[in-house]
Amino acid sequence: MERQLIRQALARSDFGSVVTVAGWVRTRRDSKGGFSFIELNDGSCFGSIQVIADGDLPNYESEILRMGIGSSAKVTGTLTESPGQGQSVEIKAASIEVLGFADPETYPLQKKRVSFERLREIAHLRARTNTIGAVTRVRNALSYATHQFYQERGFLYLTAPLITASDAEGAGEMFRVTTIDPANPPLTADGAVDWSEDFFGKPAFLTVSGQLSAEAYALAVDRVYTFGPTFRAENSNTRRHLAEFWMIEPEMAFADLSDNADLAEDYVRYMVRHVLNTCGDDLEFFAKWVDESLMDSLAAVVDNQFERITYTEAVDLLGKADRDFEYPSTWGSDLQAEHERYLVEEVFGKPVIVTDFPFDFKAFYMRRNDDGKTVAAMDVLVPQVGEIVGGSQREERLDVLADSMRIKGMDKEHYWWYLDLRRFGTAPHAGFGLGLERMVLFTTGMQNVRDVIPFPRTPRNAEF
RNA sequence: UCCGGGGUAGCUCAAUUGGCAGAGCGCCGGACUGUUAAUCCGUAGGUUGUGGGUUCGAGUCCCACCCCCGGAGCCA
Structure with missing residues (x-):
């Protein structure tokens, strides 16, 4: 049975077909009518798919009722038209394989809204x-x-180089790239660090821009664009600045400012x-x-x-x-x-x-x-x-x-x-x-x- | 780096003049339900950012430091 992305499963309307999806539990609502609603999300689209887990399932008591937010599972079942509001499609599960539990006592995400500041502290889970x-x-x-x-x-x-030996590309403070042991650097006669002994034979840094490289290539192949990470060692503390960010830099030959705009x-x-x-x-x-x-x-x-x-x-x-x-x-x-x-x-x-x-x-x-x-x-x-x-x-x-x-x-x-x-x-x-x-x-x-x-x-x- | 705000339960926050550290949500237990941020009842949960100081007594006042957020600068 081929697994589908939830995005694909949600787009189907061939009710009665058997589908398999996998993902992480967003919510679980139990009905003492003897079954549970599980919303499963795999990130392939905004929506989650609702899975109906019947109490008859062999692992219902032992596993499904223990499956909290953040648990991962693989579900195979029948695609059905949903009688409830809020979704048109759901899966009536024939089997639910729990792949990984997430202890609700310690899992940091909850059904309630979590502040962005808090999410930054758990950046590995915030996606x-x-x-x-x-x-x-x-x-x-x-x-x-x-x-x-x-x-x-x-x-x-x-693909412009990320390491540069230009000590000023004209756009802010740079991170130094070195293999010198800071506790035991080679020294020149006057006691300064001898950068000629460093890996590149001169001081090297992470790039602040691919522009200069792009210019060289534009003046050969007419038009290029870079798309890569860029580094600024500024002590910037604002909502618009990062020390490592991604920049797209097109460069065109035979073009003026108006063409550029x-x-x-x-x-x-x-x-x-x-x-x-x-x-x-x-x-x-x-x-x-x-x-x-x-x-x-x-x-x-x-x-x-x-x-x-x-x-x-x-x-x-x-x-x-x-x-x-x-x-x-x-x-x-x-x-x-x-x-x-x-x-x-x-x-x-x-x-x-x-x-x-x-x-x-x-x-x-x-x-x-x-x-x-x-x-x-x-x-x-x-x-x-x-x-x-x-x-x-x-x-x-x-x-x-x-x-x-x-x-x-x-x-x-x-x-x-x-x-x-x-x-x-x-x-x-x-x-x-x-x-x-x-x-x-x-x-x-x-x-x-x-x-x-x-x-x-x-x-x-x-x-x- | 500068200016301003902040740091108290897992999360979001409250705590009067310096006087017994609280609530909501979440978790856990129970009730109820084709549910949708479910609802109702109950339990547990604390080194008040760190280190000093003042005081009979400090979350609260004083000093130093750390961290976070916002604005500014630097820029994308």
């Missing part, structure tokens, strides 16, 4: 909850849609459509229990063009705003979170792409505009989450790039190969990074990135 199960399926759908979107458009999937907008809309098409039950759950405005937010992405404004226009809008900000916005200072939220949530009510930021507070690789003050950068901002995409047209002119690096105080020697890309057959190109966890937040209405990645890494937290 068995409605919410985290739904998050897991949406996250998967976004990943699938990502590959589909880029593959359809001729982008090559690029088009790609980002198409990509985000593509993902939202895919989730709407494939995760209906999960979204319904989020809209009911997590974020009542979720469907409106998603509809705003599908039905509208994103608003596009320049940084300068944004500062003007903020200056005219009829409200007080904690920090005033002046041209030349970066937009504060409160400014971004005002623009996205109050002025436009849909995603906003802000472009052309001042050179002073943006990265060295961004292409300098003709005005001499701004660079061809862009941020995509969405309601609730804020910045979900950051990108730019890259500086393809060797002399300008070298000048920008000089102004930013960077050592050109470390970037010799990056400069080579401009020295030999340079071309206009552009790309961006999209944070997967932030995208999951946006598509689920969840509030905290720590709840939308399987095992979150944050300062002082890497238990699982």
Whole structure:
């Protein structure tokens, strides 16, 4: 007898057929009429399947009545139309094989709602909850849609290295990768750690971005995307930041900032459509229990063009705003979170792409505009989450790039190969990074990135 | 890292001026029921984050530290 996923069994209507499913008990309700209702879930879909366990079953008293929430079982029985409310299909069990009991005294999940904070402490079990199960399926759908979107458009999937010897990729503090024994490091003559003795013969770190690698490949095979983990050793304690997170970074040759913004907008809309098409039950759950405005937010992405404004226009809008900000916005200072939220949530009510930021507070690789003050950068901002995409047209002119690096105080020697890309057959190109966890937040209405990645890494937290 | 809030039963929380540590839910036992976050009755369940201090007496006041959450910064 072939076992089926519960998703497949629930979709059937050939009542009378024999089916086999397996999963974990979500609830058990006993009837002293001599039988029990067992809701079994295997994570293949939001719903559980109701199993009717009759008292005649040989192991009814000995096992089934001891089978609490979290127990695992394999059930074979007859698919029947359910007379009860809340489900159309159920299984009248012919046999129930208990695979693993879960002691209700010590099993940490209960039928009642458990706080997200508590679930983080039992991250190895939290995927068995409605919410985290739904998050897991949406996250998967976004990943699938990502590959589909880029593959359809001729982008090559690029596996960028996770270990880098660039000591500054321009995006925050880095984790060091070393094989040196910290208790007994090799030392130079002046007593400092001798990194030339380390595994790579120089200091090495976990990557903060695959962008530089992606640029090299885009300037050879036209368009690529990376999709992998990224690491930031910042002491960030917010609901939007992780020390290890997943980022998708497309990079296109022969493309400018406008092409880049088009790609980002198409990509985000593509993902939202895919989730709407494939995760209906999960979204319904989020809209009911997590974020009542979720469907409106998603509809705003599908039905509208994103608003596009320049940084300068944004500062003007903020200056005219009829409200007080904690920090005033002046041209030349970066937009504060409160400014971004005002623009996205109050002025436009849909995603906003802000472009052309001042050179002073943006990265060295961004292409300098003709005005001499701004660079061809862009941020995509969405309601609730804020910045979900950051990108730019890259500086393809060797002399300008070298000048920008000089102004930013960077050592050109470390970037010799990056400069080579401009020295030999340079071309206009552009790309961006999209944070997967932030995208999951946006598509689920969840509030905290720590709840939308399987095992979150944050300062002082890497238990699982 | 900075600012604010918090840490009391398995979970979510209460505890007046410093005066006998409580409730709901869950678990367990019983009743009842084609049930749906079932309902009703009952039992058990505590090193009040850690370490000091003040006091006849500290969950409560003082000092130090740890951890969690939210906001800010860093950014995706």
